Amino acid sequence: MKKRPLGISGLQSSNIPSGFDRGFEAEKVLGATDSAGELMLLVKWRHSDEADLVPARIVNIKCPKLVIEFYEQHSFWVRLPKVNQNDTSIIR
Amino acid sequence: MKKRPLGISGLQSSNIPSGFDRGFEAEKVLGATDSAGELMLLVKWRHSDEADLVPARIVNIKCPKLVIEFYEQHSFWVRLPKVNQNDTSIIR
Numbered sequence: 730m731k732k733r734p735l736g737i738s739g740l741q742s743s744n745i746p747s748g749f750d751r752g753f754e755a756e757k758v759l760g761a762t763d764s765a766g767e768l769m770l771l772v773k774w775r776h777s778d779e780a781d782l783v784p785a786r787i788v789n790i791k792c793p794k795l796v797i798e799f800y801e802q803h804s805f806w807v808r809l810p811k812v813n814q815n816d817t818s819i820i821r
Numbered sequence: 822m823k824k825r826p827l828g829i830s831g832l833q834s835s836n837i838p839s840g841f842d843r844g845f846e847a848e849k850v851l852g853a854t855d856s857a858g859e860l861m862l863l864v865k866w867r868h869s870d871e872a873d874l875v876p877a878r879i880v881n882i883k884c885p886k887l888v889i890e891f892y893e894q895h896s897f898w899v900r901l902p903k904v905n906q907n908d909t910s911i912i913r
Contacts, residue, residue: 761896768893785893793885800892801860801877804853 736779747781748774755792758799828871839873840866847884850891862888
């Protein structure tokens with residue numbers, strides 16, 4: 730079966746109502762971009778082949794868990810500097 | 822005035838009670854590391870010079886806003902591929 734390409738809206742104008750306005754439930758955050766001058770997250774909707782670019786400030790409030798999941802999966806971590814146990818900067 | 826170094830705990834053992842257990846309020850997430858095998862966030866406490874490494878799974882629930890703020894400030898964004906307006910993969 731040929732996989733249908735995911736429809737993406739919100740690329741041209743942020744005035745187009747997003748899935749949230751249409752009562753959709755967010756399923757996953759697929760991407761992030763700030764090319765429009767504001768940080769936008771690409772949100773895939775549950776029971777739909779569509780995804781919308783939605784301002785991060787909205788997604789952060791509506792589904793913080795999905796946003797954090799996205800960042801955890803797309804980040805890389807640096808090792809903290811090795812801490813000397815006698816270093817006075819360490820409390821307890 | 823000489824700035825006091827920030828005290829960091831939780832580096833050796835995750836059994837030490839974190840600021841959350843001591844009733845502290847998280848002020849900011851300062852860093853992230855997975856060197857201990859589990860993703861840990863370095864949390865600075867309000868009205869304190871201390872910071873604790875706390876498992877991300879706990880911080881994510883207790884203060885998702887601070888976690889998202891940290892990721893937004895420490896991420897870089899890629900540009901999405903330019904979308905052709907006539908591309909059938911674009912809905913609306």
